[in-house]
Amino acid sequence: VKDRGGSAISALTSDDHERLSRKAHIEKRLIYALDRKDLQLLYQPQVNLENGKVERVEALVRWTDSEIGVITPDELIPIAEENGLINEIGSFVVETVCRQLKDWKSKGIDLQISINSSIHEFRDKDMAKMLLEQLKINDCQASSLMIEITEKFALEAEAERSIMTQMKSLHQEGISFALDDFGTGYASFRYMLMLPISSIKIDQMIIQSITKQEKIQKLINGMIQFGKSLDFQVTAEGVETNEQFELLRAMGCDSLQGYIIGHPMNATELEKWLG
Numbered sequence: 362v363k364d365r366g367g368s369a370i371s372a373l374t375s376d377d378h379e380r381l382s383r384k385a386h387i388e389k390r391l392i393y394a395l396d397r398k399d400l401q402l403l404y405q406p407q408v409n410l411e412n413g414k415v416e417r418v419e420a421l422v423r424w425t426d427s428e429i430g431v432i433t434p435d436e437l438i439p440i441a442e443e444n445g446l447i448n449e450i451g452s453f454v455v456e457t458v459c460r461q462l463k464d465w466k467s468k469g470i471d472l473q474i475s476i477n478s479s480i481h482e483f484r485d486k487d488m489a490k491m492l493l494e495q496l497k498i499n500d501c502q503a504s505s506l507m508i509e510i511t512e513k514f515a516l517e518a519e520a521e522r523s524i525m526t527q528m529k530s531l532h533q534e535g536i537s538f539a540l541d542d543f544g545t546g547y548a549s550f551r552y553m554l555m556l557p558i559s560s561i562k563i564d565q566m567i568i569q570s571i572t573k574q575e576k577i578q579k580l581i582n583g584m585i586q587f588g589k590s591l592d593f594q595v596t597a598e599g600v601e602t603n604e605q606f607e608l609l610r611a612m613g614c615d616s617l618q619g620y621i622i623g624h625p626m627n628a629t630e631l632e633k634w635l636g
């Protein structure tokens with residue numbers, strides 16, 4: 362962005378300029394990267410505490426651009442949500458994951474993959490169609506897919522209705538949904554009741570403070586019991602220490618995810634890790 366003086370632009374600080382031009386650069390390079398499908402997915406294992414097995418992995422997007430370098434999801438996703446490229450990232454993720462499911466199936470590896478999706482992606486009517494198409498092309502069962510949804514903003518009534526319709530039809534096909542970042546998002550309770558959600562994922566910010574205060578332990582325990590009493594599967598994310606692991610197990614958490622179990626890995630690394 363050039364400062365032409367006199368315009369509103371001149372009110373921006375040089376920090377603003379830097380941020381804007383980085384954003385513009387990211388947008389430009391993202392279009393190019395998506396065109397060439399030049400993003401990667403890593404898979405992070407989740408342990409089912411009932412049987413000690415890894416039955417599900419979460420797909421997490423990674424992008425290293427040759428000009429910009431590493432762009433973390435925390436920077437990438439909000440930009441993509443703003444400019445609408447999130448739907449193309451979503452398509453890339455779905456395609457890659459379905460192909461991965463097919464590949465693992467041929468190798469006798471039976472895993473469910475969960476993908477991340479902003480609830481806004483379901484505003485696009487093509488999302489559900491594309492998902493079911495990709496599953497079909499790759500001969501995958503819908504039950505092999507879970508979708509973790511997050512919500513940072515309030516939805517208008519109309520958007521809410523169309524999102525609900527799409528999610529319900531996917532749920533009927535056998536896809537399961539989890540409410541991500543539980544304890545931090547917007548209107549979580551409302552979505553728990555309204556949408557076809559079977560799991561909640563307690564956010565890592567909450568999990569990582571578990572050992573600090575008795576009050577926080579009680580809060581997390583309350584969240585777990587609350588979720589279970591409504592028949593949700595409860596997963597804790599960001600579990601880093603043995604102490605956290607043991608506390609969450611004792612509280613009856615259904616599954617755990619975090620560095621103490623395994624870092625996000627590419628498909629080959631994960632296959633080795635599984636042994």
Ligand code: C2E
Pocket residue numbers: 405420421422433434435438450454477478479509511541542565598599600601618619620621625
């Ligand atoms: P999230 O869904 O809450 O994912 C968990 C994040 O915590 C991931 O960060 C993961 O790498 C990291 N993590 C996992 N275990 C640990 C741990 O033990 N300790 C700590 N400190 N961190 C841990 P990541 O991969 O950077 O992703 C950040 C966020 O970006 C995700 O948060 C998710 O909301 C979003 N995201 C990632 N991939 C996608 C995607 O394909 N589509 C969409 N829409 N969002 C995505």
Ligand code: CA
Pocket residue numbers: 419477509541
């Ligand atoms: Ca997630």
Ligand code: CA
Pocket residue numbers: 541542564565598
């Ligand atoms: Ca989270």
Ligand code: CA
Pocket residue numbers: 511541542
């Ligand atoms: Ca998140």
